Every structure is written in C-alpha cells, then in structure tokens.
Amino acid sequence: MSEVVETVKGVVEPILAEHSFYLYDIEFVKEQKSWYLRIYIDKPGGITIDDCVLVSDEVSEKLDEMDPDPIPQAYYLDVSSPGAERTLRNEKDLNDVLGSYIHVSLYQNLEGQKVFEGDLTEVNSDTLVLDNVAGRKTVIEIPRDQIAKARLAIKF
Incomplete structure (x- = not known):
C-alpha cells in the first residue's frame, strides 16, 4: 500500500469511527493528468450523500492541517459508497452479505458456465x-x- 494511502487511512479511520461508519477502501491514483484520492465508506443500511459530504469535509480539513503536507501534488478528493454492486474481496465481505444476491465469475467452466448469480447461502x-x-x-x-471475482448483484 502506498505511503499516501497509509497516511490517509490513519486520518480517515478515527473520523469514520466517530460517525459509526467503516472504511471499505482507499485509492490514490493518477488518471490521465489528474490525481484522485478516493475514499469508499459504508455503514449498516448504506451511506447517504450527506454522509459522504460530512466525511469529505472532515478529511479535507484534517489533511489541510497536516505539516508537512502528506499529498504535495494537486488532487481531487472523492468520498463515496462502494456501490450497490460492490466487489466482495475477502472472507468478511462474503460473510457480511450472506443471504444476498451475488454474481460470481469463474476462471473456468463449471457445469458448462463461467458466470453464476444467486442467493449466497453458505461460505x-x-x-x-x-x-x-x-x-x-x-x-x-x-x-x-x-472464483475470479464475486460481487453483489441487483436482482431483476
């Protein structure tokens, strides 16, 4: 993990704990000519736009107060939910969504298919x-x- 991500994580986690949110992920990436600091947050019941604004304002303020500046280059701060079809990256993510409808992509065919969707009943x-x-x-x-990738899915 990059030094910027580690530093930002140390700033973000106490803010999130104060509001009973949790950190899903942090990215610091360059896309074309611009840098983006993306912080993905969540809470039981889901994150609102107001929650994202609150965290963005508090993180921005804390980062601006730090000396030396942990991110000397210009960047865009983006605080958001991981989304309705978020990737399930680890054991905790899978256990947290037991009973939910998920999409699973495989490396190779299983029973003639590489993609399955259904209700996750056991991990x-x-x-x-x-x-x-x-x-x-x-x-x-x-x-x-x-399993190549597993994510939440929207059932139609």
Missing part, C-alpha cells in the same frame, strides 16, 4: 453455496479456487 473455506441460481430453484457449490 466456507472451500466453497461458496448459491441457491436460486439464475432464477431456477437450484443449488450450486462453487469451489473458492475457481
């Missing part, structure tokens, strides 16, 4: 179990080592 060290896959009343066990 263990070897597999994820999805129920109601693709609208059918079926259950599938997906080996964890075959």
Whole structure:
C-alpha cells in the first residue's frame, strides 16, 4: 500500500469511527493528468450523500492541517459508497452479505458456465453455496479456487 494511502487511512479511520461508519477502501491514483484520492465508506443500511459530504469535509480539513503536507501534488478528493454492486474481496465481505444476491465469475467452466448469480447461502473455506441460481430453484457449490471475482448483484 502506498505511503499516501497509509497516511490517509490513519486520518480517515478515527473520523469514520466517530460517525459509526467503516472504511471499505482507499485509492490514490493518477488518471490521465489528474490525481484522485478516493475514499469508499459504508455503514449498516448504506451511506447517504450527506454522509459522504460530512466525511469529505472532515478529511479535507484534517489533511489541510497536516505539516508537512502528506499529498504535495494537486488532487481531487472523492468520498463515496462502494456501490450497490460492490466487489466482495475477502472472507468478511462474503460473510457480511450472506443471504444476498451475488454474481460470481469463474476462471473456468463449471457445469458448462463461467458466470453464476444467486442467493449466497453458505461460505466456507472451500466453497461458496448459491441457491436460486439464475432464477431456477437450484443449488450450486462453487469451489473458492475457481472464483475470479464475486460481487453483489441487483436482482431483476
């Protein structure tokens, strides 16, 4: 993790704890000619625009007070929710969304498919179990080592 991200994380976490929010991720990236500091936050029930504004104002103020400046170049600060279809990156993320509808992409075909959507009913060290896959009343066990990406999905 970059030094900027580590420094910002130290500033952000106490602010989030004060408001009962949690940190989902931080990015400091250059896109074309501009730098972006993106802070993704969440809370049970979801983040509002007002929550993002509150955190943005407080983080901006704290970063501006720091000497030396932890980010000497110009950058845009963006505080937002990780989104309705956020990536499920680790065990905690998966366990937090048990019972939710998710999208899973695989490295190779399983039962003739590389993509599955369904209700996450079980998470263990070897597999994820999805129920109601693709609208059918079926259950599938997906080996964890075959999963390329898992994310929340919106059920239509």
